[in-house]
């Protein structure tokens with residue numbers, strides 16, 4: 001019996017995630033956010049977000065870098081979300097704004 005590693009067991013530093021895949025994870029029980037090229041699972045963090053659930057919810061399933069920086073570019077999300085990284089965003093023209 002062998003178990004093949006599913007996507008969730010892949011190394012987050014190399015796992016590539018497209019915008020298409022990202023946008024399917026936009027619900028209360030399955031929330032991903034892309035920030036500065038990295039994709040994070042924020043399902044748990046969203047309930048603890050100091051700015052409230054509804055604010056962070058705006059970033060579910062999208063590249064929220066711009067939104068994030070508009071509100072609190074000084075926040076160290078890499079530190080806060082350490083261990084929540086799932087993968088890296090596949091670059092497309094739509095992610096480079």
Ligand code: HEM
Pocket residue numbers: 033042049050051052055056057058059064067068071072075076077080081
């Ligand atoms: C996913 C990563 C995010 C992390 C780690 C994060 C973290 C934080 C932290 C630490 C604060 C408190 C800041 C302070 O007290 O100065 C905060 C506040 C806030 N955040 Fe986020 N945030 C995230 C995403 C977002 C997104 C996508 C939005 C969308 C608009 C947002 C909107 C806000 C707002 C409105 C506040 C309140 C700002 C205020 O107190 O004036 N956050 N967030």
